[in-house]
Amino acid sequence: MNWGSFARGLISFVILIVLHYTLRPLLGWRAPIDFLLIAVLLLSIRVRPGAAAIIGFLVGLIADSLTPDSLGAGAVAMTVVAYLASWLKAVFFADNLALNAFFFFVGKWMFDMLYFVGEQRLSGVQLVQQIFLWSPLSAAATAIAGVLLIVMMRPLLEPSQA
Amino acid sequence: MARPGRSNARVDLIMLAVCVALALVTRVLPASLRQPISSGMRRSVLAPLVMLQERSELSRRALMLSGPTTQMRDSVTMRALTVASLEAENDRLRQVIGLGARLKWGFVPAEALHGRSVRDVTTLTLTAGSNAGVERMSPVVSAEGLVGVVENVDPTMSQALFWTHPDFRVSAMTEDASAFGIVQAHAQSATSAYMMELRGVPFRTTLAAGALVISSGLGGVWPRGIPIGRVVQEIKTAEAWARTYLVRPSVFPADVTTVMILKPDRGAKGLDNVWTSAAGITAATNRIIGAGDSLARTAALAEAAARRASVTADSTRAANGGVATPPPTGGVVSPPRPRPRPVDSTRTRSDTARVLQVPPTGDSVTNRPGAVR
Numbered sequence: 001m002n003w004g005s006f007a008r009g010l011i012s013f014v015i016l017i018v019l020h021y022t023l024r025p026l027l028g029w030r031a032p033i034d035f036l037l038i039a040v041l042l043l044s045i046r047v048r049p050g051a052a053a054i055i056g057f058l059v060g061l062i063a064d065s066l067t068p069d070s071l072g073a074g075a076v077a078m079t080v081v082a083y084l085a086s087w088l089k090a091v092f093f094a095d096n097l098a099l100n101a102f103f104f105f106v107g108k109w110m111f112d113m114l115y116f117v118g119e120q121r122l123s124g125v126q127l128v129q130q131i132f133l134w135s136p137l138s139a140a141a142t143a144i145a146g147v148l149l150i151v152m153m154r155p156l157l158e159p160s161q162a
Numbered sequence: 163m164a165r166p167g168r169s170n171a172r173v174d175l176i177m178l179a180v181c182v183a184l185a186l187v188t189r190v191l192p193a194s195l196r197q198p199i200s201s202g203m204r205r206s207v208l209a210p211l212v213m214l215q216e217r218s219e220l221s222r223r224a225l226m227l228s229g230p231t232t233q234m235r236d237s238v239t240m241r242a243l244t245v246a247s248l249e250a251e252n253d254r255l256r257q258v259i260g261l262g263a264r265l266k267w268g269f270v271p272a273e274a275l276h277g278r279s280v281r282d283v284t285t286l287t288l289t290a291g292s293n294a295g296v297e298r299m300s301p302v303v304s305a306e307g308l309v310g311v312v313e314n315v316d317p318t319m320s321q322a323l324f325w326t327h328p329d330f331r332v333s334a335m336t337e338d339a340s341a342f343g344i345v346q347a348h349a350q351s352a353t354s355a356y357m358m359e360l361r362g363v364p365f366r367t368t369l370a371a372g373a374l375v376i377s378s379g380l381g382g383v384w385p386r387g388i389p390i391g392r393v394v395q396e397i398k399t400a401e402a403w404a405r406t407y408l409v410r411p412s413v414f415p416a417d418v419t420t421v422m423i424l425k426p427d428r429g430a431k432g433l434d435n436v437w438t439s440a441a442g443i444t445a446a447t448n449r450i451i452g453a454g455d456s457l458a459r460t461a462a463l464a465e466a467a468a469r470r471a472s473v474t475a476d477s478t479r480a481a482n483g484g485v486a487t488p489p490p491t492g493g494v495v496s497p498p499r500p501r502p503r504p505v506d507s508t509r510t511r512s513d514t515a516r517v518l519q520v521p522p523t524g525d526s527v528t529n530r531p532g533a534v535r
Binding site: 024026028048062065 | 170171173174175176177178181182184185186187188189190191193196197199200201203204207208211212214215217218219221222225
């Protein structure tokens with residue numbers, strides 16, 4: 001990855017972070033779009049799995065700081081998801097929107113499962129309801145938003161020709 | 163060639179393991195340690211993002227509340243629109259209560275129901291009848307003044323003629339009793355509708371605009387002292403021996419809601435100081451101010467007289483070769499008494515006027531077949 005590609009990836013990363021803290025609260029959906037996860041996934045596929053794990057850890061830790069009781073849960077989930085995304089990047093370099101949507105969906109769902117299990121705030125029926133109802137809905141919303149963003153931010157996200 | 167790749171994979175795995183281990187350590191940290199870490203991140207790295215999130219949530223809340231806020235604003239606007247009418251009604255009721263307190267006894271409160279349109283009212287239906295002690299020809303008054311007279315009485319309600327009725331008459335006089343006349347509705351033109359006219363004022367008497375016209379009590383129906391209206395201007399009529407004045411009524415038909423029906427014995431006892439207390443306070447205030455002015459004028463005159471006496475003494479001493487002339491009375495120069503105020507020849511004492519006037523009598527609702535009186 002050259003510097004130009006890195007810079008464009010960083011810009012799209014910042015845009016997605018800003019969207020996460022502006023558009024998501026504005027929409028206020030019960031199954032929210034996770035722009036943070038989209039940002040981490042899009043950055044992870046451009047770096048090595050180890051670096052992706054570090055990015056996931058840092059982003060997860062920073063996001064967790066807003067909920068001190070679950071500090072670390074998001075970091076674990078984001079680290080694992082980012083590492084796996086980077087490890088599977090060969091698969092998702094394909095220019096296929098449906099595949100990218102599935103990539104975002106699985107990534108978000110896995111993140112939620114790891115997060116809510118690690119957080120240990122929900123249990124029993126509530127946990128099942130969260131993981132098998134609200135998390136898939138949120139993952140679907142995230143996948144749709146991710147695909148739309150890929151289409152809209154294609155000039156920023158496509159690999160450098162050099 | 164495979165060696166570096168395997169090595170990199172191992173490094174990646176190590177990094178993953180380290181990150182996961184750190185995250186798990188963070189997860190199991192006691193709350194006392196988690197709190198400073200998260201607080202530090204919120205205040206540093208996350209501060210601008212938290213600010214963005216806060217603004218977004220405020221915007222969302224504003225969007226969510228825009229509907230209820232609009233409804234609330236509309237409700238407040240609607241209430242604000244009714245506030246003026248409520249205040250007016252409150253004032254009116256307060257005045258009526260004040261009137262009742264001043265009348266003390268001998269009256270029946272009633273609501274006035276406008277029979278036809280408000281702009282074309284000559285009769286009123288009152289929500290009190292003979293069961294409440296209302297009798298035919300009982301005066302109907304409000305806090306502002308004269309309203310009308312009861313014409314028909316039912317057990318539970320009664321019918322009253324408003325002063326706008328063409329047959330309505332009331333014997334009237336000015337507040338200072340300088341002029342007497344008959345007040346009736348003035349319906350000469352559409353623009354002067356709901357005005358009154360004071361007829362039969364002697365030609366030698368001129369009334370100033372704004373003079374208060376009250377009932378004179380000479381007709382027998384209306385007790386003396388009920389405000390009728392204020393003089394607006396003189397109007398020309400065919401009568402050459404008397405003047406006629408246009409009078410702005412104290413009570414307009416649209417304003418009549420709550421009224422008092424005076425019982426005959428209350429009217430007979432007189433209504434002094436019922437409507438005139440406010441005017442009396444104003445007159446007393448004016449008198450006090452006038453007295454203060456007189457005292458100041460007297461003091462100024464005394465000072466001037468003393469100064470004049472001093473100058474005269476100096477002149478006398480100079481004429482006598484420096485020998486001072488003693489003052490005439492014990493060394494005290496008494497100031498001359500202020501000159502008496504010139505008598506205003508144009509002003510006539512009210513009692514004189516009362517004697518001179520030949521008041522026309524007859525507040526009535528006559529002049530028609532089968533008249534009330």
